[in-house]
Amino acid sequence: MDRIVDISTDGLHLGIYRGFLTVAKDKEEVGRIALDDIGALIAHAHGLTWSHNVFIRLAENKVPVVLCAQNHAPIAIIWPLEGHYHQAKRMQAQAEAPLPLKKQLWKQIITAKVTMQARLIEALDKTTKSQSHKSLTMLTRRVRSGDSQNIEAQAARKYWPLLFGSDFRRDRNGDSTNSLLNYGYTILRSIVSRALCASGLHPTLGLFHSNNYNAFALADDMMEPFRPYVDAIVHNLIKVGKTEINTETKQILTSLSTFDLEGIEGVSPLFIHINRFTHSLATSFDTGQAKLVFPLMPSNSELRRLGCEGTEAAALPEHNDRDGAFALPATGTIME
Structure with missing residues (x-):
């Protein structure tokens, strides 16, 4: 299982020992995890030290x-240079992709994102008569090649007030709330x-994001349809009074990677x-x-409980409300 390892305690030292990432405090080992189980490593801590071999392995x-x-937003990512046996061929095809193809891909991404935003609002809307999600659903029908009408921004202006007030x-x-979103x-x-690296694609060559200072434009493009799942977790955390970044909320947000979703090949965790x-992009x-290729849409009840197992939000009744054609998370690893 790919685990997200978060290093957030100050003064730790990371090393490698016999296929394990080791974590030490004052020269005494306090934890370890097999390298093969790590999907990504996230560093927040001050005074963190590393052996050179950590980055190599x-x-x-x-x-x-x-x-x-400090705001939990990423400022740099160390990216493996060798990622896929077809990497050179894939990157050439990526670099030479015609603009009409990229515009069609962006249309699919934005349609999926706004569809998921509408589904989340529907799932969280207690007043069934208001049907506030319908205004977002209507916007999905207006997405054109390249999102020429900027439906993404129009949807955002409706979505955030509906979700958080x-x-x-x-x-x-x-x-x-913003710190929780940043972390998620x-x-x-x-x-x-990591998935882009494994697919042999270059993270800088984006479909839509093209900021000269953004070395991970493609990663930002490709995460768009999955952002509403982070939003769902944050909404549910706030609903039960968990409003701060701490060990518990980090653990819940880290669980994002293993949330089970249905897809064309059956049920799999988000990272799959x-x-x-x-x-499919490659x-x-x-x-x-x-x-x-997108996962299937989760049910309303799954979205209402996402990230809140064991809390009052998880007591909502289950019902068969899974539909749609598009969706994501649940257990990571945090080393404190």
Whole structure:
């Protein structure tokens, strides 16, 4: 199982010993995890030290290392140079992809994202008469090639107030809700980054994001359809009074990678679906046909309980409300 390892305690030292990543405090080992079980490593701590061999072995295992700022947003990712036996061919196809193909791929991504946003609002809407999700659903029908009408931004203006209240503003430098979102998106970005590496694609060559200072534009593109799952976890955490970044909320957000979802090949954890998703992008570049593979939509009751097992939010009745054609998370590893 790919685990997300989060290093958040100050003054730790990371090393390698016989196929394990070791964690030491004051020269005494306090934890270890097999390298083969690591899907990504996220570093938040101050005073963290590493042996050079840590980066070599993690790179050999295709594991991205995410370095985070105090607001839990990633500021750098250490990316393995060798990722896939077809990497050179795949990257050439990616670099030479015609603009119409990239626009069609972006249309599919934005349609999936807004569809998932609408589903989440529907799942969390207690007042069935309001049906506030319908305004978002209507927007999905207006997405054009390349999202020329910027439906993504139009949806965001409706989505955030419906999800977190009219006073909420999405701010990467904000506290509380925004910090939880930042941390969750960091987890998601690392999962997508590793999947892109495994698919032989280059993270800098994005479909839509093209900021010259963003070395992971493609990862940011490809994580868009899965962001609402992070939003669902954060909403559910806040609902039960868990509003701060701490060991418990980190553990819950880290569980994102193993949330079970149905797909064309049966039930699999999120990180497997993301691997299939990035592979379908690579295949689209190879064939010139935009055919992305998404997981199926989770049920409303699954979304209402996401990240809140064992709390009052998990006491909602289960019912068969799974439909749609598109979806993600549940157990990671945090080393404190």
